[in-house]
Amino acid sequence: MSVSTHVLDSVAGRPASGIAVRLFAGDDLLAEGVTDRDGRCRLTEEATAAGTHRLVFATGPWFAGRGVDAFYPEVVLTFAVLEPGEHHHVPLLLAPFAYSTYRGS
Template identity: 85%
Template sequence: MSVSTHVLDAVSGRPAAGIAVRLFAGGDLLAEGVTDRDGRCRLTDDATGLGTHRLVFATGPWFAEQAREAFYPEVVLTFAVQEPAEHHHVPLLLSPFAYSTYRGS
């Protein structure tokens, strides 16, 4: 299974570059990275297995670097892997006081 994400700043309508992202399975850290200038981060191309996984986005430091107040110091997206051979793309649409996500392709 491969895992990637794409973070967009919903207020500015631009990619959110420089957000640290970590991928966990249970309590185990599987991969970590930082969103690129297009807001994208490919975390792993390695198999991670079945079960519950979490993406943890360090949004607080990112907002602080921009001198923007924000309600969420981190965003945690939990998702279930039922087909390990599939690619899992989990985008994040981010604003200071709300966020949304969906299963991408």
């Protein structure tokens, strides 16, 4: 299974670069990275088991670095891996007081 994400700052209408992201399966840290200039982060190309996974985005430090007060110090997206051979792309649309996500392609 491969996992990637794309974070967009929905207030500015731009990619959110520089956000730390961690990928977990249960309590096990599988991978970590930082969103690039385009707001993208490919976390793993390694195979992993089916089951529940979490992406944890360090949004608090990212907003603080921009001098923006925000409600969510981190965003945790929990998703089910049903087909370990498939690519899983999990985008995050981010604002200081809201966020949204979906299963990407």
